[in-house]
Amino acid sequence: MDNSVVLPDDKPIFSISAAAKLLGISVPTLRMYENEGLIIPHKTESNQRVYSKKDIDRIQCIRKAMKDKGISINGIKVIYSLIPCWEVINCSIEDRKNCGAYNGGENPCWTYNHPNTICENRDCRECEVYLNYTQCGKIKSLVQKITE
Amino acid sequence: MDNSVVLPDDKPIFSISAAAKLLGISVPTLRMYENEGLIIPHKTESNQRVYSKKDIDRIQCIRKAMKDKGISINGIKVIYSLIPCWEVINCSIEDRKNCGAYNGGENPCWTYNHPNTICENRDCRECEVYLNYTQCGKIKSLVQKITE
DNA sequence: GAATGTTGATATAAATTTCTATCAACTATC
DNA sequence: GATAGTTGATAGAAATTTATATCAACATTC
Numbered sequence: 001m002d003n004s005v006v007l008p009d010d011k012p013i014f015s016i017s018a019a020a021k022l023l024g025i026s027v028p029t030l031r032m033y034e035n036e037g038l039i040i041p042h043k044t045e046s047n048q049r050v051y052s053k054k055d056i057d058r059i060q061c062i063r064k065a066m067k068d069k070g071i072s073i074n075g076i077k078v079i080y081s082l083i084p085c086w087e088v089i090n091c092s093i094e095d096r097k098n099c100g101a102y103n104g105g106e107n108p109c110w111t112y113n114h115p116n117t118i119c120e121n122r123d124c125r126e127c128e129v130y131l132n133y134t135q136c137g138k139i140k141s142l143v144q145k146i147t148e
Numbered sequence: 149m150d151n152s153v154v155l156p157d158d159k160p161i162f163s164i165s166a167a168a169k170l171l172g173i174s175v176p177t178l179r180m181y182e183n184e185g186l187i188i189p190h191k192t193e194s195n196q197r198v199y200s201k202k203d204i205d206r207i208q209c210i211r212k213a214m215k216d217k218g219i220s221i222n223g224i225k226v227i228y229s230l231i232p233c234w235e236v237i238n239c240s241i242e243d244r245k246n247c248g249a250y251n252g253g254e255n256p257c258w259t260y261n262h263p264n265t266i267c268e269n270r271d272c273r274e275c276e277v278y279l280n281y282t283q284c285g286k287i288k289s290l291v292q293k294i295t296e
Numbered sequence: 297g298a299a300t301g302t303t304g305a306t307a308t309a310a311a312t313t314t315c316t317a318t319c320a321a322c323t324a325t326c
Numbered sequence: 327g328a329t330a331g332t333t334g335a336t337a338g339a340a341a342t343t344t345a346t347a348t349c350a351a352c353a354t355t356c
Contacts, residue, residue: 017301026346031304046353048302069254070313072343075223082230082288087295102292104285106217137252140230144250147235147294165331174316179334194323196332218343220313 009057010131012042012050019051023059030059036073037111038062038080040125054131061135069136076136080108083139085129087146091118157205160190160198167199171207178207184221185259186210186228188273202279209283228256231287233277235294239266 007013020027033039034049039059041049065071071079086095086102095117096102101109110124124130133142155161168175181187182197187207189197213219219227234243234250243265244250249257258272272278281290 015301016303027302028305028347029345032345044353046302048353066344069226070220070222071226072218072220072223072313074218074343075220075226078217078219078223078227079230082227082291084291084295086292104288106285136226137254140252143230143232143291144234147232163331164333175332176317176335177315180315183334192323194332196323214314220343222313 007053009053012052012055014051014056016041016049016051019049019056019059022056023063025063033059033062033073037077037108038073040110040130042125058134065136071136077107079136079139080134081106082143083109083129083133084143084146085109088129088133088142089118089127095119155201157201160200160203162199162201162204164189164197164199167197167204167207170204171211173211181207181210181221185225185256186221188258188278190273206282225255227287228282229254230291231257231277231281232291232294233257236277236281236290237266237275243267 014022016027016030020030023030030049034041039055039062041051041055043049062076065076066073081101085091086099091099095114098116099105099109099114099119100112101107101114105112108130109119110127110130114120119127133139162170164175164178168178171178178197182189187203187210189199189203191197210224213224214221229249233239234247239247243262246264247253247257247262247267248260249255249262253260256278257267258275258278262268267275281287
């Protein structure tokens with residue numbers, strides 16, 4: 001009989017060194033991606049990073065954009081900033097007024113802390129915007145969907 | 149009395165070497181930007197490039213994105229590809245079906261030749277999409293406008 | 297409490313991208 | 327027709343970005 005348990009993809013289980021090994025990159029590189037705002041790993045109470053399978057996939061997608069398509073990290077940040085997050089989470093006009101990401105932000109929305117908005121106390125790591133529209137290719141189809 | 153005539157900004161008057169001098173870059177660099185699909189200079193009957201003041205401004209904007217923001221040329225191409233051109237020129241559902249730029253194109257729309265669409269016989273150099281939404285910053289506000 | 301792994305930070309190495317110089321053939325202008 | 331500037335293409339230089347190695351201090355695990 002099969003006692004194995006299938007873990008959900010978004011359960012953080014990999015330490016930073018395990019994640020680096022899986023990706024074939026170094027630990028400082030992984031930390032750099034985080035500092036640049038490309039990824040948001042889970043953190044333990046003592047501030048140690050833990051990565052999920054989904055995180056690994058996400059990083060692989062980012063690296064593909066860099067390697068295969070020649071997009072720089074700063075370019076990826078700007079592309080992420082074009083995700084119409086306000087439409088995805090359908091935030092209020094009032095929230096948009098108060099939102100640094102909405103108002104000309106050229107970095108991914110999850111790198112702002114949006115005081116006085118619906119996002120203020122949310123964990124961006126679990127937000128639909130962060131989770132679903134971070135593969136560059138998906139952004140265009142999202143824009144297309146909202147113009148239908 | 150003043151006999152000076154104010155030329156329209158979009159009138160092509162600068163040769164490639166004059167444009168290069170104005171921009172402080174070399175002639176081959178200017179040609180490269182064109183080959184990459186970032187700019188569409190006017191061409192004479194004998195295939196010689198002629199640039200307008202608007203072209204110069206546009207190139208300066210592109211270079212600013214590269215230098216100041218650290219976006220690579222390939223990144224700028226992808227950003228341009230996210231302009232919702234279909235919404236700007238309001239093309240038909242049928243046209244969208246036939247349009248390589250709409251269907252997953254990761255390059256600026258004006259680098260495709262869109263057979264069997266309203267754009268087929270249009271000069272992209274004179275298109276609103278090319279002219280108005282090529283300063284990176286404007287793309288986000290365009291997306292915002294269409295989601296209102 | 298000892299061994300292993302993490303933290304942030306700095307400095308250096310590696311890899312890419314951007315830019316320019318140069319070429320022979322063609323075009324424009326005087 | 328002679329001079330100056332253009333064309334596309336290639337090859338190489340310059341600049342920038344990406345990735346890694348290393349460090350002392352702290353955390354985890356056994």
